[in-house]
Amino acid sequence: MRTYACQCGTPLFFGNRRCVECELHAGWCDVCATTAAVSVEGTCLNCDTNVVACTNRTTYDVCNCFVDAATAADGALCRSCQMTTVAPDPSVHGNLRRWQLLEAAKRRLLYDLRTVGYPDDQLTASPPLTFRFLSDTPEKHVVTGHADGVITINTAEADPVHRESTRQQFGEPHRTLIGHMRHETGHFFWMREIVGHRTADATQLFGDADALPYAETMKQYYDQGPPEDWNERYISTYASSHPWEDFAETYAFYLDMRAVLDTLRWNAPHLVADLGDDLPAMLLSYCQAGIVLNEINRTMGLTDLVPEVVPPPVVAKLQFVHDVFEKP
Incomplete structure (x- = not known):
């Protein structure tokens, strides 16, 4: 993961929402694919594009992204948030924090795929890669997994106590949200790139x-x-x-x-x-x-x-x- 820099010279990390020195808003810019500061006028200080915050940033504080203001409609979502088709109910206690952690892991996953050079259009081709963040109910246990381009993550995996207990139960060296997403994307990758091509x-x-x-x-x-x-x-x-x-x-x-x-x-x-x-x-x-x-x-x-x-x-x-x- 790259460490970026604000216009004032202060380091900006991938998850930053604000520069701790000059206090400008900051975050991931979907236009230039960089973590950058944004001017008070709403300009990305890395690519000089007029940007607006992702709706999930302004409404729920579960995102740190900005999108191109010229193409953004009301309620515009960033590239990452668009891939979430089912989000946790934010009115349920604890769900907002779980959603924040899940989205942060997904943004890192997308950064990973850019790092290895995987084309963006392969993620949006039919069937596109999408995510569902679901919680258990008295009637149904949610199984984390992949099917036909849809990755389902049980929101309990965002609870560190549950995750550590499960890690110990299955004897795993690590069990993390980004680990789940990397693994499940492997099933998507198998479907997209292996079956019928390299079987x-x-x-x-x-x-x-x-x-x-x-x-x-x-x-x-x-x-x-x-x-x-x-x-x-x-x-x-x-x-x-x-x-x-x-x-x-x-x-x-x-x-x-x-x-x-x-x-x-x-x-x-x-x-x-x-x-x-x-x-x-x-x-x-x-x-x-x-x-x-x-x-x-x-x-x-x-x-x-x-x-x-x-x-x-x-x-x-x-x-x-x-x-x-x-x-x-």
Whole structure:
């Protein structure tokens, strides 16, 4: 994640809404795809475009984006907020904060996809990528997942107590909102870029998804757990449950890696080399930086950020994901 700068020279971070020094409004500009300050007259001080705040920023304070004033109608939503088709009911206690966290994670996801060069028009092609943020009811439990371009996230995942309890229950090293979105977008990516285009190559690496009944293999995974040698072939225990989940977990790890390397490139360039488009160089730099990042986490009593070893079969799968991003 890049750190930007206000016109006064003060750093602006991706989630900022105001410059802490000159107190100008700030946020993500959909026009120039930059976090920038906005003048009192309503001009983005990075691209000189007249902008207006996203309606979800002014009405609910769940967004920090600005959109082009020339094309914005009344009630204009930013690119990210337009992708949310079902939002939490803000009148329910706690939902507004959950919605804020969910939208912030989604904006980071879209930044990730720009970082790896995925075309915006692939997200809006039919069926487009959309999001539903739903809460459990007495009658129905909401399952986080993806179907036909629609990603559903249970709003309980925005509750850190629930999320940590669930993480412990399933023995996961991490469980975060951005992690959920990266994983579920992997299923969307499979639908958009793999099926009908690269199915044979994917099958060689991840297995034949169509030959393994999803419900049965998932039940077996939850009943029996992963195979003993899972860490020799998969990036996570969950990846061993089914080829679809293997791909989504590998894809999510790839986005994790690219996001960390992007953050280091902008904020601590001495920790990363000029990586170009070479996957092995990226992975090596990520693992080397991981020595420092893991020690920082351990110093704070947190779990490791970067896995100590990425086995060769996983490297081959990551190379496949990387190549698809290079030539979507």
